Each structure stands twice: as structure tokens, then as C-alpha cells.
Amino acid sequence: MPRPSQPLISRSSVVAASIEIIDTEGLDAFSLPRLAKFLGVRAPSLYHHFADKSEILAAVARQIAGAGSIPRRKPGPDWPEFFVALALNLRRSILRHRNAAPILLQYLPRDLLISTYEETARFLADSGVPAHLHVQILDGMERITVGAALTEAMRGPSSRTTIFPNVDPESQPVLATALAENRMTSKQLFEEMVRSFLHGVVRDAEIAVPETVASR
Amino acid sequence: MPRPSQPLISRSSVVAASIEIIDTEGLDAFSLPRLAKFLGVRAPSLYHHFADKSEILAAVARQIAGAGSIPRRKPGPDWPEFFVALALNLRRSILRHRNAAPILLQYLPRDLLISTYEETARFLADSGVPAHLHVQILDGMERITVGAALTEAMRGPSSRTTIFPNVDPESQPVLATALAENRMTSKQLFEEMVRSFLHGVVRDAEIAVPETVASR
DNA sequence: ATTATCTATAGATCTATAGATAATGC
DNA sequence: ATTATCTATAGATCTATAGATAATGC
Numbered sequence: 001m002p003r004p005s006q007p008l009i010s011r012s013s014v015v016a017a018s019i020e021i022i023d024t025e026g027l028d029a030f031s032l033p034r035l036a037k038f039l040g041v042r043a044p045s046l047y048h049h050f051a052d053k054s055e056i057l058a059a060v061a062r063q064i065a066g067a068g069s070i071p072r073r074k075p076g077p078d079w080p081e082f083f084v085a086l087a088l089n090l091r092r093s094i095l096r097h098r099n100a101a102p103i104l105l106q107y108l109p110r111d112l113l114i115s116t117y118e119e120t121a122r123f124l125a126d127s128g129v130p131a132h133l134h135v136q137i138l139d140g141m142e143r144i145t146v147g148a149a150l151t152e153a154m155r156g157p158s159s160r161t162t163i164f165p166n167v168d169p170e171s172q173p174v175l176a177t178a179l180a181e182n183r184m185t186s187k188q189l190f191e192e193m194v195r196s197f198l199h200g201v202v203r204d205a206e207i208a209v210p211e212t213v214a215s216r
Numbered sequence: 217m218p219r220p221s222q223p224l225i226s227r228s229s230v231v232a233a234s235i236e237i238i239d240t241e242g243l244d245a246f247s248l249p250r251l252a253k254f255l256g257v258r259a260p261s262l263y264h265h266f267a268d269k270s271e272i273l274a275a276v277a278r279q280i281a282g283a284g285s286i287p288r289r290k291p292g293p294d295w296p297e298f299f300v301a302l303a304l305n306l307r308r309s310i311l312r313h314r315n316a317a318p319i320l321l322q323y324l325p326r327d328l329l330i331s332t333y334e335e336t337a338r339f340l341a342d343s344g345v346p347a348h349l350h351v352q353i354l355d356g357m358e359r360i361t362v363g364a365a366l367t368e369a370m371r372g373p374s375s376r377t378t379i380f381p382n383v384d385p386e387s388q389p390v391l392a393t394a395l396a397e398n399r400m401t402s403k404q405l406f407e408e409m410v411r412s413f414l415h416g417v418v419r420d421a422e423i424a425v426p427e428t429v430a431s432r
Numbered sequence: 433a434t435t436a437t438c439t440a441t442a443g444a445t446c447t448a449t450a451g452a453t454a455a456t457g458c
Numbered sequence: 459a460t461t462a463t464c465t466a467t468a469g470a471t472c473t474a475t476a477g478a479t480a481a482t483g484c
Contacts, residue, residue, distance in 0.1 A: 002479040003436045031472065044474075045437055053473070102318050105370055110381070117380060118388040125390055134394035139379055140364075140409040147363015154321055163355055164333060165326070172334040174341055178350035192417075193356040197409065200416025218453040219462045247446065260448075261463055269447070435482070446471075456461070 008041050011049055015059045022060070022099045054107075061107035064100055067093045070115060075126035080198040082123065083137075086113060087145040087194045088187075091152070098153035105150055113142045130205050137201055144197055148190060160186065224257050227265055231275045238276070238315045270323075277323035280316055283309045291342035296414040298339065299353075302329060303361040303410045304403075307368070314369040321366055329358045346421050353417055360413055364406060376402065 017038045021030050032053060036043040050056045068089030073082040090113055094104060114120045121134050129137070159165050163186065169176040184192065233254045237246050248269060252259040266272045284305030289298040306329055310320065330336045337350050345353070375381050379402065385392040400408065 002438050003481045005481070007436065009436080032474090033472075042438060043472090044439085047474070048436055102321055105318055105321055105366060108367065108370060110375070117383075118391045121388075121390040121394050131394050132397040132399075134391075135379060135398035136400070136405060136408060136412070138394070139405050140412070143364035143367050143406075143409065144360055144413075147365075147367050148359040149363075150321060150366070151324065151359050151363050154324055159326070163351060167333075172337075174337040175334045175350075178337050178347050178354070181348040182351035183348075184352070189352060189355050190359075192352060193359065193413065196352070196356070196416030196419070197360075197413045198416065199419050200412030200414065201408075203412070203415050203419065218464050219455045221455070223462065225462080248448090249446075258464060259446090260450095260465085263448070264462060433482100433484085436480095438477100438479075440476090440478100442473105442475080444472085447469095449468080450466090451464100452466100453464075454462095456459100458459085 009039060009045060009049055011059065013039065014046065014049060014056060015063050018056055018060050019063065019097060019100065022103070023097055027099050027102060057103050058107040058109075060100060061104050062109050064093055064097050064104060065090065065109060065112045066115075067096075073123075075123050075128075077127070079124065079127035079129065080195055083141055083198060084191055084194050087141065088191060090145050091149040091187075091190055094146075094149040094153050101150050101153040104146075108146065113145050114138060129202060133201055133205060137198065140197060140201065141194070144194065148193065152186065152190070163189070225255060225261060225265055227275065229255065230262065230265060230272060231279050234272060234276050235279065235313060235316065238319070239313055243315050243318060273319050274323040274325075276316060277320050278325050280309055280313050280320060281306065281325055281328045283312075289339075291339050291344075293343070295340065295343035295345065296411055299357055299414060300407055300410050303357065304407060306361050307365040307403075307406055310362075310365040310369050317366050317369040320362075324362065329361050330354060345418060349417055349421060353414065356413060356417065357410070360410065364409065368402065368406070379405070 014035065018030065018035055021034060021038055025034075032043040032046055035056075036046060046056070050059070071082060071085040071089070073079075073085070094101065111117060117138055120138065124134050124137060125131065163182070164175065164179060167175050167179055230251065233251055234246065237250060237254055241250075248259040248262055251272075252262060262272070266275070284302075287298060287301040287305070289295075289301070310317065327333060333354055336354060340350050340353060341347065379398070380391065380395060383391050383395055
């Protein structure tokens with residue numbers, strides 16, 4: 001049955017199927033024959049839509065990383081919360097497809113977190129953050145968010161609930177105390193990690209919302 | 217030539233050879249036949265020393281991650297610098313073997329960064345950091361360090377020197393200004409990222425070195 | 433003429449096991 | 459008897475290309 005009336009394959013259906021396979025059967029199960037079977041076609045037909053396998057994987061990475069919506073927020077003293085929201089979005093997207101974490105690491109689209117760095121830099125400027133800190137913030141946010149979410153994605157099921165596994169109160173009393181004192185979930189730790197970083201970056205800077213912006 | 221007088225293969229030589237292959241030929245080039253050839257033996261002989269391929273890769277990850285020495289430092293107000301040194305060590309180890317980054321992500325040994333969490337928690341306590349922040353610090357440090365180093369390792373050669381590639385001063389003036397204002401290298405950004413996080417975590421806490429410790 | 437599928441297949445691997453073999457250590 | 463290698467190979471893939479074929483769109 002060569003050339004059907006309606007195309008059997010589209011780039012988006014290939015990406016969706018790939019993610020489905022990786023999610024349910026794991027990364028090792030993913031191959032072009034497996035993907036083709038899932039779509040009800042033959043493997044060579046995939047080459048009509050993608051140059052090669054890596055192009056498919058790159059599209060998968062883009063799909064997963066770009067799934068979240070970009071939060072809207074006005075510049076101002078609570079500018080860090082914009083980044084917290086952005087980071088939580090990406091974390092959720094990555095954790096939804098934990099099996100794909102190695103793909104994301106390998107095919108990381110730049111401007112993953114911050115779709116338009118320019119716009120985000122302006123947001124920082126309008127919030128009164130000095131220009132010399134912008135690169136620190138943009139670069140740090142990207143690395144922290146992607147990195148922390150990826151490592152969290154790779155943790156085994158046991159390490160997900162208990163943050164540090166196998167702590168013996170007898171031999172590790174200080175650590176046991178620390179764990180007992182902790183009231184935060186993984187998600188809250190992640191969120192607070194981002195917040196801490198941002199507050200730390202501006203720790204010595206005078207943050208004042210410029211008049212021109214404040215009065216807009 | 218079955219059973220030589222001196223064993224031809226050892227776990228450490230296998231790990232070293234694996235790293236050498238991955239470093240110079242890339243991760244895709246790594247296979248048991250390739251590894252065996254490198255060592256001058258036949259592939260099945262490797263199974264006498266390792267249960268399977270993944271056991272070799274896990275050993276590779278452990279070797280790379282555990283290569284750095286643990287800095288010694290006395291507790292006190294400059295406790296963050298201990299963590300900065302720890303993080304820089306791990307970053308260097310990871311960047312020395314960038315091709316192995318996906319392996320590290322997959323076979324991440326827990327207690328990668330902080331060999332003994334207990335000891336580190338005590339260091340924090342002795343430095344006057346409140347117990348309720350210990351988990352935030354230990355968990356955050358591990359995630360930030362590993363994550364940021366891994367994403368840095370995966371960056372292409374062009375993105376290494378220029379932190380944000382392809383910035384057009386015409387259409388992206390704010391970002392261009394930010395880049396012009398930045399005087400930090402990738403390493404310094406990493407270092408400062410860690411420092412910012414730690415200062416941020418304790419931003420609202422009273423840090424006082426306890427008398428018992430300070431007077432030791 | 434172009435497009436989107438198919439069949440067939442080249443060509444190259446790869447992981448892991450079974451069983452033989454000779455050196456070693458007791 | 460155990461150890462550390464080897465040969466041989468099962469068994470399963472996989473990626474990608476060449477070339478055929480029929481539907482589509484001009």
C-alpha cells in the first residue's frame with residue numbers, strides 16, 4: 001500500500017509516539033522498528049520525515065522541555081517568584097518523562113528555560129536588578145533548574161520519598177536530627193533552592209525599582 | 217593461551233581503559249569488544265571480572281565522581297568555602313571526562329558529592345548553621361553541583377567560551393549589555409553560583425559560631 | 433513530477449553464554 | 459579444585475539505503 005490518501009506519519013505523531021514508548025517501556029526499548037510498529041508503519045518510512053534517529057530524539061527533547069507555559073509576571077520586588085515559577089514548570093515537564101532524562105541531557109536545547117533571554121534580561125532590569133548580575137542569574141538559573149530536575153528524575157523510587165535513604169540514627173545522629181528537622185518535600189526543596197540562589201545572588205546589591213519603571 | 221601466569225585483566229585496568237576509550241573516542245564507541253581490544257584480550261574474558269556491561273559503567277561513574285580529594289576545613293564563619301571547594305573538585309572531575317556525562321547521570325552514586333553526610337552535617341552544626349537548614353544545604357549542594365557540572369559538560373565547544381552564543385546587540389540590547397557587564401568565566405560563574413545558593417539559604421538565619429566550638 | 437509509503441536487505445554490531453584449556457594453589 | 463583466559467557462537471538487534479509502487483497535485 002504505497003502512498004496512502006492520508007499521510008500515516010507526521011512529525012508530531014512520531015514525537016508523541018516516541019515519548020509514549022520511552023515513558024512506558026524505557027529508553028532502551030526505543031528504536032526505529034519499535035517506533036514504527038507503534039505507529040503501524042514500517043521503519044524506513046520514518047526517514048521520510050526525519051533525517052535520522054538523532055533528529056527524532058532532538059525533537060523529543062524539545063517537546064518535553066518546551067511543554068510548559070511561560071508565566072507572566074510584572075517586574076517588581078518579587079521578581080524572584082517569576083523564576084521560581086519558570087523553574088517549577090520545567091521541573092514538572094522533566095519529571096513527567098523521567099525516562100527521557102538522558103535524552104534531555106544530550107539534546108539540551110539552549111534557551112531551554114528562558115525562551116527569550118533578552119526579554120528576561122529586560123524583566124530583571126525593570127525589576128531593579130543591576131546589569132552586572134544578569135548573566136549570573138540567567139546562566140545560574142538554567143544550570144540549576146535543568147541540572148537539579150535531571151538528577152531528581154534519575155533517582156530511584158525509594159530516594160524520591162526519603163531524601164536521604166538509609167540513615168541510621170545510631171551511627172549518624174546529626175544527620176538523623178537534620179532529617180527530623182526537615183519539613184520540606186522534594187518539590188519544596190527544589191523551589192526553595194531556586195529562591196535561595198536568587199536571594200544569594202543579590203545579597204550585597206541594592207535592589208531598587210527604578211522610578212521610570214515603577215511609575216509606568 | 218588459557219589462564220596466563222599473571223592475570224591480564226583487573227577491575228581497575230578495565231575502568232581505566234573504559235574511561236580512556238570514552239574520553240578519546242566518545243561514548244558510542246564504547247563496547248565490550250572495543251574495550252577488550254584495547255586491553256589486548258577477548259570480550260568474554262571481561263565477564264570474569266564484571267557481571268555485565270552496566271557493572272563496568274557503574275564503576276566508571278564511581279571512579280570519575282570519586283577522583284577528587286575531600287578538602288579539609290575547620291568549621292567557622294567561612295563554612296561556605298568548604299562547599300565551594302567540594303563543588304569545584306567535582307566539577308573538575310566531571311569536565312575532565314565530559315563524554316562520560318550521560319553515564320554519570322545514569323549511574324550516579326548517591327553520596328557522590330558528600331562522602332559522609334553525617335560528617336558534613338556535623339561540620340554545618342559546628343559552624344553554627346541551624347539544623348533545620350542542613351537538609352536544604354546537603355540536598356541542594358548535591359543537586360546543584362552535579363546538575364550544573366553535567367550540563368556544562370554537555371555544552372558544545374562554542375558555548376564554552378561565550379556563555380550565551382549568538383547575541384545580536386541590535387535586537388538584543390539588554391542582553392548584550394548584560395554580557396558586556398559580565399567579567400566572570402564559566403568557572404567563576406559556577407563558583408559564585410554555589411556561594412550565592414549557600415548565602416541565600418541562610419539569608420534569614422542568625423549564624424553564630426557556638427561558644428563550645430569557637431573556643432575549642 | 434512529486435510524495436509517502438512499502439519491501440528487501442546490506443552491513444555492522446552487540447551482549448552474553450557454553451564449554452574447552454592450561455596455569456595456579458592447596 | 460579453582461582460576462583466568464580462550465574459541466565459538468547463539469540470538470537478537472539496529473540504522474540506513476536502494477529501488478519499487480501507487481496516490482496526489484499540477
